[in-house]
Amino acid sequence: MDIFVQQLINGLVLGSIYALVALGYTMVYGILELINFAHGEVTMIGAMVALAAIGLIMGAAPELPGLVIVLGGVLVAIPACMLLGFSIERLAYRPLRRAPRLAPLITAIGISIVLQNVAMLVWGRQYIAFPPLLPQGRHEILGAHITDLQIFIVLLSVAIMLGLWFTVRKTRLGRAMRATAQSREVAELMGVNVNTVISATFLIGSALAAIAGVMVSAYYGLAHYYMGFMLGLKAFSAAVLGGIGNIAGAMLGGFLLGVVEALGAGYIGDLTGGFLGSHYQDVFAFFVLILVLVFRPSGLLGERVAARA
Amino acid sequence: MTALLTVENVTKRFGGVHALEAVSLTVQAGEIYGLIGPNGAGKTTLFNCMTGLYTVSAGEIRLEGHPLHNRKPHQIVARGFARTFQNIRLFANMTALENVMVGRHVRSGAGVLGAVLRGAGTRAEEAAIRERAQQLMAFVGLGRKGRALASHLAYGDQRRLEIARALATEPRLLALDEPVAGMNPTERRQMGELFQRLRDAGVTLLLIEHDVKLVMGLCDRVAVLDYGRKIAEGGALQVQQDPAVIAAYLGAA
Numbered sequence: 001m002d003i004f005v006q007q008l009i010n011g012l013v014l015g016s017i018y019a020l021v022a023l024g025y026t027m028v029y030g031i032l033e034l035i036n037f038a039h040g041e042v043t044m045i046g047a048m049v050a051l052a053a054i055g056l057i058m059g060a061a062p063e064l065p066g067l068v069i070v071l072g073g074v075l076v077a078i079p080a081c082m083l084l085g086f087s088i089e090r091l092a093y094r095p096l097r098r099a100p101r102l103a104p105l106i107t108a109i110g111i112s113i114v115l116q117n118v119a120m121l122v123w124g125r126q127y128i129a130f131p132p133l134l135p136q137g138r139h140e141i142l143g144a145h146i147t148d149l150q151i152f153i154v155l156l157s158v159a160i161m162l163g164l165w166f167t168v169r170k171t172r173l174g175r176a177m178r179a180t181a182q183s184r185e186v187a188e189l190m191g192v193n194v195n196t197v198i199s200a201t202f203l204i205g206s207a208l209a210a211i212a213g214v215m216v217s218a219y220y221g222l223a224h225y226y227m228g229f230m231l232g233l234k235a236f237s238a239a240v241l242g243g244i245g246n247i248a249g250a251m252l253g254g255f256l257l258g259v260v261e262a263l264g265a266g267y268i269g270d271l272t273g274g275f276l277g278s279h280y281q282d283v284f285a286f287f288v289l290i291l292v293l294v295f296r297p298s299g300l301l302g303e304r305v306a307a308r309a
Numbered sequence: 310m311t312a313l314l315t316v317e318n319v320t321k322r323f324g325g326v327h328a329l330e331a332v333s334l335t336v337q338a339g340e341i342y343g344l345i346g347p348n349g350a351g352k353t354t355l356f357n358c359m360t361g362l363y364t365v366s367a368g369e370i371r372l373e374g375h376p377l378h379n380r381k382p383h384q385i386v387a388r389g390f391a392r393t394f395q396n397i398r399l400f401a402n403m404t405a406l407e408n409v410m411v412g413r414h415v416r417s418g419a420g421v422l423g424a425v426l427r428g429a430g431t432r433a434e435e436a437a438i439r440e441r442a443q444q445l446m447a448f449v450g451l452g453r454k455g456r457a458l459a460s461h462l463a464y465g466d467q468r469r470l471e472i473a474r475a476l477a478t479e480p481r482l483l484a485l486d487e488p489v490a491g492m493n494p495t496e497r498r499q500m501g502e503l504f505q506r507l508r509d510a511g512v513t514l515l516l517i518e519h520d521v522k523l524v525m526g527l528c529d530r531v532a533v534l535d536y537g538r539k540i541a542e543g544g545a546l547q548v549q550q551d552p553a554v555i556a557a558y559l560g561a562a
Contacts, residue, residue: 172410172417172435175403179411182400189360191386191415191478 002143007266008259013150013219015258016157020212021235022242022250023164024205030181030245031201033101037108038088040232041115042081042206046213047223048123050077054131066133070218077210085206086199094195112232119225128223153215160208161251168247173200181245230282234261237289243302252300260284313338313513314359314390314482319368319378321354321537328354330537331368336482341504341514343528343545345521347557350534352517353395356486360392361385372482387415389481393471393488395517399459405470406455409442412477445473448510449503465496472503476512483507484515489523501527521558525549533557 028036050073057072096104137148168174179187180197188194217223238257242249265281314336321329329351336342357363361382370378377385449469489497518524525545533541535557541548
């Protein structure tokens, strides 16, 4: 029982990070029908930039409280990622707006490789440790442990998702985004500047990615130039699981995937008599992705056919 | 009367096909202007050139002196030119009221930052957008249907909703692409009354129809297109008796 609760907690934490990243995939897909494979790398850049900024702040003002230093790092990473996401759309995707669908998709993969290599050149191949700046408190519930950081990650993610939900449902920008997602042409003919909406989508998605990047590196205590690849694939799976293009779906898919993965990792040893260990954790995300694509290609909450990509 | 919309020698070619050949016409402020012609005459092509979906191959389109040709659709809307669609194109998954609120986009300003920070100004603007949208819904006769999903509205109501959405952009000129297609005579009459009320409210109407009867009863002036050329222009009666028009509709004798 305690392992169940423990893995459930771990899964929710992981899932809330997946959900933040998945939102970036799903919003861009909803509007452009483009799978932005560079999004995972934006997350990685967010973590790297934040760590670099944290290092600088620690050097300059070591007496500051840890939380403030990390916050400083996040506040540098968010605009950096927003600029990156904005530029990617502007320079790589917009010129291909009218090209066949495969062209921007391949471009996205190309951008992702470029970003990985740039990060490797700048920050090196080694793992970068996340300094122990955050409160390390542990609490016990139902026989399982939960840390301050875990609580913080889940609460912040949920708050951000509520804010995003509100923005999309209740604001002028959100309405323009939904209108553009339904028909770019009609939205434009009703006076919506579609390019502004697309840019805003990339800005929001990249800001979420920056926060998720810091969360994931703080959670695992590590950052690495390759970390965006697997995180991106997982988040993409989460978006497909929920129904790509659907914002609530990305949130649900993220949490579900995190929980499935954590429970799978917790029990796979018992289930296979020790033959497979918890390092097979990553298999679950893709197993779920395959199941979804076979049995419900439009995703849990999706209405549209996801087979177009 | 002053010229609101001027179309001058507009030509549109698709490869070797001349969809429009030096078409010129002038819509006066305050009138209901009809554009008719057999299927494939180029009506919708001209419409798409006016609203920025197509670039023109040659010629000029101006609204109150400001060039519209080869501008972005949203810039044209901002100038005061809105349209509806021949095959209804609402935002089906949004409520009727939200559809109209999208039309207010171009007349409001809160950007990304405003949406995130939600200052008092942003909230006031949002309330104003909602209120104006509700007024327009009432104007077209959909006052009680704001909460319904656009796709759940009856066919005739969807056409009205498209008009309300276009009106939300505060157009000087509203272009209606076959607004009564598929309607029964009662609905047609009601739409005709709506058009009169729109004109009384100061909106100039450009009506594309191939239902000649409706156009003749409603329009102050009519232009007839055939094979991408304007073959006649003038008052309804005058155009109806034009031998070139009769030939175009009935086939040359």
